[in-house]
Amino acid sequence: MNMVELLKLHKITKLFPGVVALDRVTLKVKAGEVHALVGENGAGKSTLVKIVSGAYPPDEGFLLWKGEKIIFSHPSQAQRQGIFTVHQQRQLVPLFSGYENLFVGRAYPQRKGVISWREVKRIAKELRKKLGIEIDLSLPASMLTPAERTMVEIMRALLVRAELIILDEPTASLSEDETHKLFEIIKQLRERGTTFLYVSHRLEEVFALCDRITVLRNGRLIKTLETSRTSKSELINLMAGKEAVGGFSVPPPPPFEREALLSVRQLSTLDGKVKEVNLDLFRGEILGLFGLVGAGRTELLEALYGVRRLAKGEIYLLGKKVVVRNPYEAMHAGFALVPEDRLRGGIVPSLSVRENMTLPIIERFRFMSWLPIPEKKRERNFVNQMIHRLKIKAASPEQSVTSLSGGNQQKVVLAKWIAREARVFLCDEPTQGVDVGVRREIYELLYGLTREGVGILFVSSDLEEVLAVSHRIGVMVRGRLVKILPRKEASFQSILSLCYGVEGGKDEGCAG
Incomplete structure (x- = not known):
């Protein structure tokens, strides 16, 4: 495949506290191709996408866009250069109509200092015609289907004349028919010269759509392959790598x-x-x-x-x-639920360590069954025992739970369910x-x-x-x-x- 190099990531490294998210990754994306990015959870795909789209700056390395070194400090800068990202969680304003969402972050067409809705609708009609789709853009984004929201995002990309469109798990919420329609649009745009970076866990889609595939594992680029010269089993082996179950107690x-x-x-x-x-x-x-x-x-x-x-x-x-x-x-x-987002579903941020820990069992500490007032001494003694048992590092049971470290907050979540005897x-x-x-x-x-x-x-x-x-x-x-x-x-x-x-x-x- 003899294509001009549109984007190059050169030895990109991105560090987070205690984690090397990307480790000297060098990736080349050619103009006019659909380039897949695959890897298991935590491989570094999302971090790479955020660096290319301007959401994160790299800690080391640099980007070349059309041969020129470039640094993005904000996604709007990437969009101005012709790079547009359609995130897995669509970035539309739920209460805005489809028409309004098309122009979020950019100037509306105006006539005599007032938004020209006639021109907005004309532009939208041209974009729909170019994509061969029909969407009622007068509806708020919250009332559009997942497939329609994806199409609105792609229309936004065309509006800024994107040369590279990054699709992050674009079919995660789509039906088989909607996925087929999306593929038709991608192929149509590729024929017109648009380049795609396609992030997906669905290998059957990757083989059906993409020209080349890059495999990431543990923040490192393992290999880039021609789709026609590899197989699903080879990709799985590259993603899995050497088994190393170590550092965990059995x-x-x-x-x-x-x-x-x-x-x-x-x-x-x-x-x-x-x-x-x-x-x-x-x-x-x-x-x-x-x-x-x-x-x-x-x-x-x-x-x-x-x-x-x-x-x-x-x-x-x-x-x-x-x-x-x-x-x-x-x-x-x-049942006891220890949720993924402990701040939203595991603890009550406004309460203390004690109040969070005894919330599911507060009736145990009442003076009398009919009196909803806890006996503070018994409650504090119980909480102190749990703090000692779970080795929770807190200055006092009355300390705000949000002032604890993430690990100690998680122990508080576990403590309340252990106390509940779930x-x-x-x-x-x-x-x-x-x-x-x-x-x-x-x-x-x-x-x-x-x-x-x-x-x-x-x-x-x-x-x-x-x-x-x-x-x-x-x-x-x-x-x-x-x-x-x-x-x-x-x-x-x-x-x-x-x-x-x-x-x-x-x-x-x-x-x-």
């Missing part, structure tokens, strides 16, 4: 007979994010859940906790059917954003819970972590739990093969 074997603590049958949510999931979680077991972006792992935990409404399915605890319609019912049934812990990225020492302490806390018969569903985007701390590993693809592997049969390659190779087919005997 979970103790389940100390109980193989008794199902939690059983889920044909669980589906109304929003379609979870589809006909079957699983059994045994007493004293950590069942890891892994999947790529949009796999439905978080949504499954939220469904079990009553955050997402169910379309169908049954939930059993120790063989007894339970009804979970909201978090209150889930909590009283014995039977099933739904842990969503429980070690995200904590240092190595706290991470190990959290593992030991979870292992201690399993010795008491607690069952844990453990979601993490770090495959190495899932492999290390789980007794079994379930793989989710597009809302379905496609397989559960015993620890001894699970590997980077086997799990990633399931993630990339299964088209959301029928359940494969995941229960039991």
Whole structure:
């Protein structure tokens, strides 16, 4: 493929506290190609996109755009140069109409000092005609379908005459027909000279659409290949690399007979994010859940906790059917949710360490059952015991919970559910954003819970972590739990093969 080099990243390095997100990455994108960027979660794809789009500056290295060295300090600068990014979470203003969103961040056409809506609509009509689409742009963005919002973003890219369009997981919320239409538009624009950087976990799309593929792993560029000269299995091996499950303590074997603590049958949510999931979680077991972006792992935990409404399915605890319609019912049934975003869903930022820790069990400390006032001395004694047990670094139980470190905030979240004596812990990225020492302490806390018969569903985007701390590993693809592997049969390659190779087919005997 003999094309002119449009963009070059030269030895790009990006550092975050304790993390090398990109490590001397050199990438070349040729004019007129669709160039895929692939890698498992945490490979560095999003960071690379943000550097190219001007959201992050590199710590080392530089960018060449059409042969000239360039530095972006803001996304608007990248757009002025002809680089436009369509993010996975569409950047449209929900209450603005489609017409208004087209011109967000740029000057509206005017007539005599007033916005010319006639000209806005004429321009929009030309863009729709160029793309061969029909969208009612008078509607607010919140009322457009995911596919329509994607099309509005692409129209915005054409409006700024983008030469390079970056698509970050563009089909994550699209149907098969909508995906096919998007592909037609991409191919049409490529024929007119537009270049695409296509970020996706869906390898079948990459092979159907892209000219070349670059593989990232752990912040490093592993290889760039011609699509016609590689295979899905080769890409999976490149993404997985050498297995290195180290630095993690190993979970103790389940100390109980193989008794199902939690059983889920044909669980589906109304929003379609979870589809006909079957699983059994045994007493004293950590069942890891892994999947790529949009796999439905978080949504499954939220469904079990009553955050997402169910379309169908049954939930059993120790063989007894339970009804979970909201978090209150889930909590009283014995579920505990440790959410991915602890500041939004795990703690109450305005409360103290003590108040957060005893919130689910405050009735235990009442003077009298009918008097909703806690006995402060008993409450403080209990909190001090939990602080000591979980090694929470706090100056006082009355300290604001937001003044604690991220790791100690997470311990507070765990403490309140340990105090509640929950039977099933739904842990969503429980070690995200904590240092190595706290991470190990959290593992030991979870292992201690399993010795008491607690069952844990453990979601993490770090495959190495899932492999290390789980007794079994379930793989989710597009809302379905496609397989559960015993620890001894699970590997980077086997799990990633399931993630990339299964088209959301029928359940494969995941229960039991």
